[in-house]
Amino acid sequence: MNGSPRTEQLEWEARLAKPIALSAFAVVASLLAAQLAPLLLRSGEAIGVGPAGALLTIDGQPTTFLLVAVLAVLPILLLLPLLLFLYKAAKFRVPELLPAARVLAVLGAILFAATGIGGAVGQISAAKEFAPTPAAADYAALPSEDRLPPRFGEPIPVTPERTAAEQVATETIAAQPSLEIITTVQLAGSLSLGFGVILISLFAMRAGLLSRFMGYIGIALGLFLGLTAVLANTALPTLFDPKIIQMFWAGAIGLILLDRWPNGRGTAWSTGMAEPWPSAAEQRAAFDKRKAAELAAKASPPSRNGGDAAVAGKRKRKKRG
Incomplete structure (x- = not known):
């Protein structure tokens, strides 16, 4: 005989809590790996900065560059199971949560990952076209001081060879039709994912599955995911880098799922009903x-009964004596 819908939901959550928590911790680990991965491209001799130097670096290490791109999108893919779990748990407690939140999260994560890897493939293709050109050969023949800044923040000397190589490299990148399409699709994917994270975090907070603090952190994460793509061509993306927030949010929810959160988690996890997460004072x-x-x-x-029994025991021992 089947149990009530609430019992079945709680059993489903209990059954998947540990695997989803492991997925959340994998998000943290993959984010750390993604931060360290670019060092692989810098392990060899630096070729130069700017489009020409970047394309020659990619051409020299295409496999490593593709690996770095995969590691960059992996945290988003690992975040998806956590988002879907939170969606279903929040939807059960707060039916007003629109199914569009799940669609946005799934679509956004897939587009983000596909465009991230597709963009890397497009840059590898551009690097292969640029490397055999005379401009690339002239650029590579320049002394290092004409390709690299002598000190951090200092300008690189302008030479005719470097100027020509940068122009050819820029034109080669612009000639890749896939890169322009990928940029547009990536923007759509980032915005979709951001809205999905915002909606799921908001309703998980309303359901009592997340505290107000964790709910607002999730909303900030969704906002930053969208802003990073919108501001990709400006100097502001580093101010809205979501990696630190994503790392904290995913790790914290992993602890909540395992019921290892300090002072315990909200009662909504055990009742299956929408109940506000208790405040710190509560x-x-x-x-x-x-x-x-x-x-x-x-x-x-x-108790008196216990005391009377003890006294009775002492009296019996005296009589025996």
């Missing part, structure tokens, strides 16, 4: 109440 009051009850239980005298 959590402290509940903790103090439990502590007082424990101390009272330890300090309470033995």
Whole structure:
């Protein structure tokens, strides 16, 4: 005989809590790996900065460059199971959550990953076209001080060879039709993913599955995911880099799923109903109440029945003696 829908939902959540928590922790690990991955491209001799230097670097290490691109999108793919789990849990408790949130999250994650890898493939193709050109050969023949800044932040000397190579490299990149399409699709994917994360975080907070703090962190993550793509061609993306927020949010939800969150998690996880996550003051009051009850239980005298039994036992021993 099947149980009630609420019982089935809670059993489903309990069954998947540990795998989804592991997926959340994998997001953290993959983000750390993605941060370190670009160092692989810098492990060899630096060729130069700017479009020409970048394309020659990619041409020299195409496999490594593709690996870096895969590691860059992996955290988003690993985040998707967590988002879908939160969506279903929040939807059960707050039916007003629109199915569009799930569609946006899935579509956004897929587009983000596909365009990230597709963009890397397009740049590898551009690098292969640029490398055999005379401009690339002239650029590579320049002394390092004409290709690399002597010190961080200092300008690179302008030479005719470098100027010509940068122009050819820029034209080669612009001639890749796939890159322009990928840029547009990536923007759509990032915005879609951002809106999906915002909606799921908002309703998970309303359902009591996330605290207000964690809910707002999730909303900020969704906002930053969208802004990063919108501001990709400006100097501001580094200010809205979502990696740190994504790392904290995913890791924290992993702890919540395992019921290892400090002071416990919201009662909505155990009741299957939309119940507000207790505030810090309420959590402290509940903790103090439990502590007082424990101390009272330890300090309470033995019951009269227990005392009478002890006295009766002593009398019997005296009579036997």
